[in-house]
Amino acid sequence: MNYKKQLEEYFKEVDIRCVLGLSIDCVIFGFYDNQLKVLLLRWKQTEEWGLPGGFIYKNESVDVAAQRILEERTGIKELFLQQFHTFGEDVRYNRQEISQKLSWPDTSSRQWPDRTVSIGYFALVDFSKVTPTADFLTDECRWWDVEKLPSLLFDHNHIVAVALRTLRVQLSWQPVGYNLLPEKFTMPELQRLYETILNRPLDPRNFSKKMRALGIIERLEEQRKGGAFKSPYLFRFNKEKYEKALQEGNLAFS
Amino acid sequence: MNYKKQLEEYFKEVDIRCVLGLSIDCVIFGFYDNQLKVLLLRWKQTEEWGLPGGFIYKNESVDVAAQRILEERTGIKELFLQQFHTFGEDVRYNRQEISQKLSWPDTSSRQWPDRTVSIGYFALVDFSKVTPTADFLTDECRWWDVEKLPSLLFDHNHIVAVALRTLRVQLSWQPVGYNLLPEKFTMPELQRLYETILNRPLDPRNFSKKMRALGIIERLEEQRKGGAFKSPYLFRFNKEKYEKALQEGNLAFS
Structure with missing residues (x-):
């Protein structure tokens, strides 16, 4: 079966099995080599890149659909995906x-409505723990520097921008490093993560003071050995305090 | 035309003019008498309460629809509504x-699909500045204490709970008092607003220190006169600094 025929079959199945007019787009951020990356797919037989996305089955919650879509399209399993925004402009892109x-293929006979509202999810993952793989719709799946994205399909540049803004805002009140750093980390490592996401330098003394004032990380007696500089102390997140602070919805004003 | 007939006509028009399977729900918080309130509608000829909500026209963005729906259903105009979550569980409530x-009326001939995904918006308003009015679907529109809500229609208790959680979290990094307090306010007034939303007491010294450290409010030379206690200084938000901090997405780590 050639690709065009496959696409026709795919669209037919989507119209029958899925919630019409709704889609999901996933922005997967990775952190590597002091760079923030985002995972993109290259559509089959094209040079066009876009986000991993898909549709919701009629009897499936959107959260479950987001997990399934991400796994089907990139091979990434059991990721904590967070819904961040629903994109509902009346004209999101030029369909033609x-x-x-x-x-x-000609889609004029489809049941799909004239516009699609898309629910955006994002996640921040340990770059080294995922092996992205392309699916039947795409030729390639790989990480791109957030600062050097190509012009993406649909309104996906906009979706990435909103996800990034959300991530930066959340950094002010959520220790997003929690899922991204090893269990034990040094203060400079934590700071580098923050600086990369915020895309600007932070003052080390202030940073350390503010992070510790949140009361969710604790200094261990261990030190990181073997570096060229003075051995820095290791820290870890206190999961209990972190969960409690999150539940109270109030990290900055604890 | 009786109410049942009116409803039939309404549903018919919705199916023709609106995006199928999607709705909008608005959680309008008000602050009055040291109480956090939420605006509810009582459906016609019933004792059933729910949130103001409605549907999106085919050629209308969801943001514009949210504003229009709120105005049509409560008479409240030009409110800054913020999208906070999309409710996409496969079964959100018992339809029957x-x-x-x-x-x-019998809805079996409707084109509307079996499930509705709802996009939630919320706002925090100056209680005294709005005069809620019921629309043709409802008999009554009034404020309820957030702590004393009745059992609401659909999954609206859940929607209010998620809005409240979002509001509390945002309080950690956004000066939500901005639209809610008079232009000039005292530190105890600002603190009472925060305490009400967070539903717990805060230490006055810490609160004042943290708020001022954000660098977005400024103390005026004026004092509030006429109270029984020592005249407190007046403050106001510095709009420019506030906008800048919000754009940089980083109030806590400035």
């Missing part, structure tokens, strides 16, 4: 242009 | 039960 770029 | 409670 997309259809041409991706050489889509 | 709702239909019975609200004495809905």
